[in-house]
Amino acid sequence: MSASDGCQKLTTSSKSVETVELIVCPDCGERSNSATRYGEMHACIACDEPLGRDLTLEEERLPVFTCGACGEETPPFYEHLGHVGDVSVLNCSNEDCDYIVAAMLDNGVYKDPNDLLSDACVGEVDSVRQNKQVTVVETREQKAAVQLLNIEAKNEDTTFSLYKPEHANAFLAYHDGTAVGYLTWTAEPAEDTRSGKVAVLRQIFTLPTFRRTGIGTLLLEQFKQEAADFTDDLYAVEGANTQTLRLLKAAGDVDYTITDEGVEPTKTDTVAFLKSNPFRKLASELARENQ
Numbered sequence: 342m343s344a345s346d347g348c349q350k351l352t353t354s355s356k357s358v359e360t361v362e363l364i365v366c367p368d369c370g371e372r373s374n375s376a377t378r379y380g381e382m383h384a385c386i387a388c389d390e391p392l393g394r395d396l397t398l399e400e401e402r403l404p405v406f407t408c409g410a411c412g413e414e415t416p417p418f419y420e421h422l423g424h425v426g427d428v429s430v431l432n433c434s435n436e437d438c439d440y441i442v443a444a445m446l447d448n449g450v451y452k453d454p455n456d457l458l459s460d461a462c463v464g465e466v467d468s469v470r471q472n473k474q475v476t477v478v479e480t481r482e483q484k485a486a487v488q489l490l491n492i493e494a495k496n497e498d499t500t501f502s503l504y505k506p507e508h509a510n511a512f513l514a515y516h517d518g519t520a521v522g523y524l525t526w527t528a529e530p531a532e533d534t535r536s537g538k539v540a541v542l543r544q545i546f547t548l549p550t551f552r553r554t555g556i557g558t559l560l561l562e563q564f565k566q567e568a569a570d571f572t573d574d575l576y577a578v579e580g581a582n583t584q585t586l587r588l589l590k591a592a593g594d595v596d597y598t599i600t601d602e603g604v605e606p607t608k609t610d611t612v613a614f615l616k617s618n619p620f621r622k623l624a625s626e627l628a629r630e631n632q
């Protein structure tokens with residue numbers, strides 16, 4: 342299964358270098374611990390070129406990642422590899438385990454996914470507040486970090502869509518030098534605004550451990566600075582969930598009261614909600630909690 346198809350998650354992993362026996366394909370160079378079988382003949386798992394009746398095993402020193410979730414050891418073999426956007430990922434070799442144990446950009450070195458989240462912290466810092474900061478996403482490392490965090494976002498809430506760097510602007514938020522949250526946005530045509538455009542907040546996500554620490558607020562403030570270039574005091578939010586609604590309330594951009602009947606919006610003039618009504622989402626969440 343390729344990582345982009347399923348509900349994968351990030352974990353910490355420990356890396357060791359071990360001697361591994363493997364098959365090296367003379368045609369495409371793929372390294373694997375298994376081959377496709379056609380009767381008594383073998384073929385390369387990647388390119389399907391014949392490898393003969395008897396397989397030649399070669400010993401090689403390879404990085405092996407021990408899964409932080411299940412403890413299984415995974416070398417970077419073809420059958421465990423997948424892609425998340427530009428990021429190559431190594432899935433845990435335990436088939437019952439949902440975790441990504443390593444990730445790689447295009448430099449050929451697999452790393453603990455958390456190391457890629459730390460690598461993203463380079464470049465200009467837009468705002469500094471204690472140990473938190475936000476940057477515009479520009480480098481490949483930063484785009485990769487958003488792609489990895491997007492995996493966690495999609496796991497938690499299936500309404501999050503796949504982040505494609507070429508289709509959206511993004512900010513990355515860091516805590517102590519590690520990427521822990523992101524925001525994506527686009528500028529869309531709009532009638533009745535002085536610029537003819539409006540900024541649309543597409544996704545905002547913070548890793549659960551770092552919620553209620555001001556990361557979301559910091560991301561929202563950066564976005565609102567961009568949004569003000571298009572129209573004063575108005576921006577749009579697409580597919581807002583209840584976490585986003587609470588964040589917007591804390592920022593003073595929307596307000597609502599909770600009544601016996603449900604959730605009553607009382608201030609909505611600065612935010613236009615697209616494709617979802619977060620007040621209704623909140624009302625049904627509260628009703629479920631009260632059952």
Ligand SMILES: [Zn+2]
Pocket residue numbers: 366367368369370371385386387388389390
């Ligand atoms: Zn091959």
Ligand SMILES: [Zn+2]
Pocket residue numbers: 408409410411412413433434435438439440
């Ligand atoms: Zn595992």
